[in-house]
Amino acid sequence: MKNFSRRALEFSITFFLAISINFFLPRLVPGDPIKLIAGDAAPQLGKERIAALRAQYGLDKPLSEQFMIYLKQLAHGDLGMSYRYSGGKTVVEVLSENFRWTLLLVGASMLFGLLIGSALGIWSATRRGDPIDFGLLSGVYILRAIPPFWLAMLLIPIFAIQFHYLPAGDSYSIPRLEGWENVKDVARHALMPILVLTLAYLPTAFVIMRAAMFGIMESNYIRTARAKGVPNRWVVLKHGLRNALLPVLTSFMVDFGQLLGGVTVIEAVFNYRGIGNMMFEAVKSRDYPLLQGGFLLFTLTILALNIITELMYPLLDPRLRRTA
Amino acid sequence: MSVHTLADLNSRISPPRRLARFSRWTGTFVLILMLVFAFFPTVIAPYDSTKTVALPLQKPGRENILGTNDLGQDLFSELIAGTRASLLTGVIVSLIAVFIGVIVGLASGYLGGWVDALLMRITDLVLVLPFLPLVILISVYLGPSQRNIIIVLSVFFWVGPARLIRARVLSTRSDTYIEAARALGANPLQIMAGHLWSSVRPLAFVQVVLVASASILAESSLSFLGLGDPSGKSWGTMLYFARASGAFLSDAWKWWVLPTGLMITLTVLSLGLIGYSLEQGM
Numbered sequence: 001m002k003n004f005s006r007r008a009l010e011f012s013i014t015f016f017l018a019i020s021i022n023f024f025l026p027r028l029v030p031g032d033p034i035k036l037i038a039g040d041a042a043p044q045l046g047k048e049r050i051a052a053l054r055a056q057y058g059l060d061k062p063l064s065e066q067f068m069i070y071l072k073q074l075a076h077g078d079l080g081m082s083y084r085y086s087g088g089k090t091v092v093e094v095l096s097e098n099f100r101w102t103l104l105l106v107g108a109s110m111l112f113g114l115l116i117g118s119a120l121g122i123w124s125a126t127r128r129g130d131p132i133d134f135g136l137l138s139g140v141y142i143l144r145a146i147p148p149f150w151l152a153m154l155l156i157p158i159f160a161i162q163f164h165y166l167p168a169g170d171s172y173s174i175p176r177l178e179g180w181e182n183v184k185d186v187a188r189h190a191l192m193p194i195l196v197l198t199l200a201y202l203p204t205a206f207v208i209m210r211a212a213m214f215g216i217m218e219s220n221y222i223r224t225a226r227a228k229g230v231p232n233r234w235v236v237l238k239h240g241l242r243n244a245l246l247p248v249l250t251s252f253m254v255d256f257g258q259l260l261g262g263v264t265v266i267e268a269v270f271n272y273r274g275i276g277n278m279m280f281e282a283v284k285s286r287d288y289p290l291l292q293g294g295f296l297l298f299t300l301t302i303l304a305l306n307i308i309t310e311l312m313y314p315l316l317d318p319r320l321r322r323t324a
Numbered sequence: 325m326s327v328h329t330l331a332d333l334n335s336r337i338s339p340p341r342r343l344a345r346f347s348r349w350t351g352t353f354v355l356i357l358m359l360v361f362a363f364f365p366t367v368i369a370p371y372d373s374t375k376t377v378a379l380p381l382q383k384p385g386r387e388n389i390l391g392t393n394d395l396g397q398d399l400f401s402e403l404i405a406g407t408r409a410s411l412l413t414g415v416i417v418s419l420i421a422v423f424i425g426v427i428v429g430l431a432s433g434y435l436g437g438w439v440d441a442l443l444m445r446i447t448d449l450v451l452v453l454p455f456l457p458l459v460i461l462i463s464v465y466l467g468p469s470q471r472n473i474i475i476v477l478s479v480f481f482w483v484g485p486a487r488l489i490r491a492r493v494l495s496t497r498s499d500t501y502i503e504a505a506r507a508l509g510a511n512p513l514q515i516m517a518g519h520l521w522s523s524v525r526p527l528a529f530v531q532v533v534l535v536a537s538a539s540i541l542a543e544s545s546l547s548f549l550g551l552g553d554p555s556g557k558s559w560g561t562m563l564y565f566a567r568a569s570g571a572f573l574s575d576a577w578k579w580w581v582l583p584t585g586l587m588i589t590l591t592v593l594s595l596g597l598i599g600y601s602l603e604q605g606m
Contacts, residue, residue: 010445014452021458025465134343141600145537145593147544150563150585157577168573254451261456265545269567279457280549283464295461298454306452 007310011303018299022292023070027063079296080289082282091293095275099297101171102274104190106263106301109197116198117205118248124206125213126236137210140203148200148262152269155192166192169271193270200262208251212244246316253309260302344604351597358591361407369401373557381569381576390579393562394569402557403583409470409558410591413543416474418536421481426528428482429489430516434497444490447483455480456545463551470553473546477539485531489524496523530602537595544588559588 054060058069073080079091124136160168167173167189177185216222217240225235264276271277279294281287314321361368370389371377376396377388384391390399432443459476466472496502497520505515546552547560554561562584566572571580 010448013445014449017449018453021461025461141596142589142593145541145589145596147541147548147585147588147592149545149548150581150588153563153567153572153577153581153585157572157581161573258451258455261454261459262545264456264460265549268549276457279460283460283550286464288464291461291464295454295457298457299452302452302454 007307011307015299015303018296019071019074022296023067026288079293082290083285083287091289094278094290095293095297098273098275098278101272102263102267102276104186105193105197105267105272105274106260108190108194109201110259112194112198113201114205114252117202118209120202121206121209122213122236122241122244125210125217126232128214136206140206143199144203146199148196149265149269151199152192152196152266155196156269159192171273189272193266193272196266197263200266201259204255204259205248205252208248209244212247212251213240216240216243246313249309249312249316253306256302256305260298341604344601347597347604348601351594351601354590354594355598358407358411358587358594361404362411363408365401365404365408369398369404371398371401373397373401373405383575384579390583391576393580394565399562399580399583402562403559403587405557406559406562406584407587407591409556410540410543410560410588413470413474413477413558414536414540414591414595417477417481417539417543418532418534420474420478421535421539422485422528422532424478424482425485425531426489426521426524428486429524430493430520432486433490433493434512434516434520440490443486447486450480450483455542459546460549460551463546468551468554470556470558473543473552476546477542481535481539485528485535488527488531492524492527493520496520526602530599533595533599533602537592537599540588540595541592559584 051060058066061069077092079095082089082091082094120136120140124133127133156168159166171186171189172182173185173189176182213236217236222235222239225239226232230239261276263274264279266272267274267277268280275294275297279291282290282294365373374397377398378392378396380392380394380396382388382392382396388398388400390403393399393402428443428447432440459480462476463472466475502515502519505519510518543552543558544560544563547558548563548567550564552558552561552564563581566576566580566584571577
C-alpha cells in the first residue's frame with residue numbers, strides 16, 4: 001500500500017500541475033489577456049470598458065488571489081463559459097457532450113491495438129530471426145512512419161467517396177436513427193477512425209510485447225517448462241505471456257500520454273464529435289476556456305487510466321498481492 | 325584455404341546484421357535524396373513554389389507534373405520546397421532535446437540523491453501530460469509559427485533520451501575507470517563531461533536520429549492542424565490546405581495528398597532505419 005500512496009501523491013501533483021498550466025499559461029504569454037478575450041474588438045474598447053472587463057474576469061486582483069479564486073471555482077466543477085455558443089453553454093456541458101465519443105474511439109482502438117499488437121508481438125518473438133519475425137518487424141517499422149492523419153485522408157476518398165461504403169465524417173447520421181439502426185449507424189461512423197487509431201496504437205504494443213517475450217522466453221523457468229515436456233503453445237501462453245503482461249501494460253501506459261493525444265488529429269480529419277475535434281474547432285474560434293477544459297479532461301483521463309492500471313497490478317502479479 | 329565467394333561471405337552474416345546493413349543503406353540513400361531536396365530545391369523544382377504559375381486545382385499535366393494547388397502553385401515544386409522545413413524542424417528539435425536529455429541524464433544518473441529524484445519526477449510529469457492537446461493549447465497562446473512548434477516539441481522530446489542516458493550512466497558509474505578518475509581527484513563535472521559523456525555518446529547519437537524521426541512526424545501533425553506557419557512551405561501545411569480545399573473529396577487526393585504523405589513517411593522511415601542500424605551496431 002506504501003507504493004500506492006506514493007503513486008497517489010504523484011498523480012495529485014500531476015493534476016495540480018495541469019491545473020496550474022491552465023491558469024498560468026494565458027497569464028505568462030506576452031500581451032494583455034483582455035486582448036485575448038476581446039479579440040479583434042480590443043482596439044475599439046474604451047479605457048473604462050477595459051477596466052470593467054478586468055474587474056469582471058477578476059484580472060485586477062493580485063495573481064495569488066486570482067489563483068485561489070480559480071481553484072475554488074474548479075473545486076465546484078466550474079470551468080467557466082464557452083465563448084463559442086452565444087446561447088451560453090458552460091465548458092462542462094460541452095465537454096460531457098463530446099467526451100463519450102472520444103471514449104468510444106479511444107476505448108475500442110486501445111483494446112484492438114493492444115490485443116492485435118500483443119498477439120503479433122508474441123508471434124514474432126517465438127519466431128525470432130525467421131521470415132515471419134522479419135516481415136512483422138518491417139511492417140511495424142513502416143506503420144510507425146506513416147502519419148495516422150494521412151492514412152485517414154487516404155481512406156476517406158477510397159471508402160467514403162469512391163465506393164460510398166462508409167460515411168466520410170461525423171459521429172452519426174442526421175436525423176438520428178432509432179434503436180438498433182442507430183447502433184449500426186454509430187458503428188459505421190466509428191469504423192474508419194477506430195481502424196486508423198488501432199493501426200496507430202498497434203506498433204507500440206507490438207514492440208513492447210516482442211521485447212518482453214524475448215527476455216522471458218530465454219529465462220530459466222521457461223527452459224524448465226520445456227524440459228518437463230510442456231507443449232509449446234502452453235509454454236508461450238501460460239508461462240511466457242502471464243509474466244509479460246505486467247511489463248507490457250506498464251510500458252504501454254507510460255506511452256499512453258503521447259498516444260491519447262493522437263485522437264485529436266484523427267477526430268479532426270473525420271470531423272468526429274469528440275474532445276479532440278472540439279479543441280481543434282476551439283482553436284479557430286479562440287475559445288480559451290474550452291481549450292483549457294479539453295486539456296484538463298485529457299490529463300484526467302490519462303491519470304484515471306494510470307490509476308486503473310495500478311490497481312490491476314495485484315491481479316496480474318500474485319507477488320504484489322501479499323504486500324498489499 | 326579456399327577462396328570465398330561473395331554469396332558465401334554473405335551467408336555467414338547473421339540475419340540481424342544483414343538487416344542492419346540493409347537498413348543503413350536504404351535509410352542513408354533516402355536521407356541523402358531528401359537532403360538534396362532541402363539544400364538545392366531550385367535545381368530540382370521546376371517552379372518557384374510561392375508563385376502562381378497556372379490555374380488553381382489543375383490536374384497533373386505536362387506543365388505541372390503533380391498539378392496545382394488552390395492558389396495555382398505547382399504542387400511538385402511545393403513538395404520539394406517543403407523538405408527543408410520538415411528536415412530543419414526535425415534536426416533542430418532533436419539537437420535541443422538530446423542536448424537537454426544528455427545533461428539531465430548525466431546529472432540524474434551520476435549525482436543521484438535529490439537531484440535524481442527531482443529530475444525523474446519531472447520526466448514522469450511530462451510523460452503523463454497529454455502531448456497533442458497541450459501542444460495545441462501552447463501554440464494557441466504563443467501563436468502559430470515554426471519556431472513555436474520547435475520549442476514545444478523540444479519541451480516534450482528530451483524525456484526519452486534523458487531516461488535512456490540515465491540508465492546507461494547508472495550501469496557505468498561504478499566501473500573501475502570512473503572510480504579511478506574519482507580517486508585521482510577529478511570533480512563530478514570532469515567525470516560527467518569527460519568519461520561518462522564518452523560512454524553515452526553513441527547512445528546520444530542514436531537518439532538524435534530517432535528523435536529527429538519522431539519530431540518530423542509530430543511536426544506534420546501540428547502543421548496539419550494549422551498550428552504551423554501558414555505562409556511557410558512544409559508537408560504538414562500542404563496537407564492542411566489540401567484538407568481545407570476539400571482535395572480528398574475529389575480525385576485531387578491522388579496527386580496532392582498521396583505524394584505529400586509519402587514524403588513524410590519516407591523521411592521518417594529513413595531516419596528510423598538509420599537509427600535501427602546504429603542501435604544494432606552498438
